[in-house]
Amino acid sequence: MKKFLALISIVVAASLIGGTYGALHDQLTYTISPEYFTKFKFIQFELVDEGPEAHISNPRIWVAAVGFLATWWMGAPIGFILGLVGLAHSSWGIMLIVTLRAFLITMIIAFATGIIGLIYGRLFLANNPIKSFDNWFIPENIINFKDFITVGSMHNFSYAGGLIGLIAGILYSTSQKKKRLELAVS
Numbered sequence: 001m002k003k004f005l006a007l008i009s010i011v012v013a014a015s016l017i018g019g020t021y022g023a024l025h026d027q028l029t030y031t032i033s034p035e036y037f038t039k040f041k042f043i044q045f046e047l048v049d050e051g052p053e054a055h056i057s058n059p060r061i062w063v064a065a066v067g068f069l070a071t072w073w074m075g076a077p078i079g080f081i082l083g084l085v086g087l088a089h090s091s092w093g094i095m096l097i098v099t100l101r102a103f104l105i106t107m108i109i110a111f112a113t114g115i116i117g118l119i120y121g122r123l124f125l126a127n128n129p130i131k132s133f134d135n136w137f138i139p140e141n142i143i144n145f146k147d148f149i150t151v152g153s154m155h156n157f158s159y160a161g162g163l164i165g166l167i168a169g170i171l172y173s174t175s176q177k178k179k180r181l182e183l184a185v186s
Helices: 002-032 034-044 059-086 092-123 145-185
Strands: none
Touching: 002 034, 002 059, 002 092, 002 145, 034 059, 034 145, 059 092, 059 145, 092 145
16 A cells, blocks of 8 residues: 555656656756747747737746646656556665656656757757758747757757656666665575
8 A cells, every 4th residue: 555655656746846847947948949938839838829929928937837737747657657667666665765766867867868959959950941840840930940949859859868768767766676686685
């Protein structure tokens, strides 16, 4: 029963931590490209109507809201999967500690992968002509195309980093189980 409660706690915590991560992540990306939010994300999340004069007061608050809404849902399944893997640990306390560490590893890898995406976006993607981004949503009235593409690249890489980080978190959790078994045997 305690492990089940730990699993529920992990999923709730992972959702909140994931959402907070997204809110902070988007503060960084808003600094690089406000247009990514004012001409794309705010419209996508229906905070403003689409148009050249789309404006929102206190945009940093809404950037945080968009970031939270865009990532809390990633935290839930990641927390659930890591929590399920954590059930293999001998006690709920070890499960909780190891799983939260695995979640931290996931977030660090997601952030590092996002930074790689930022660099890749700035150095390579942003130098391509706009017509090469037919599968991206690029507003017609974009002023700073390079910054917009850079931030889009960071966002895309960050989601991929979440998946890579999940795999690393699973590997960490299972290695901790194996290590504890070896210590118990010796």
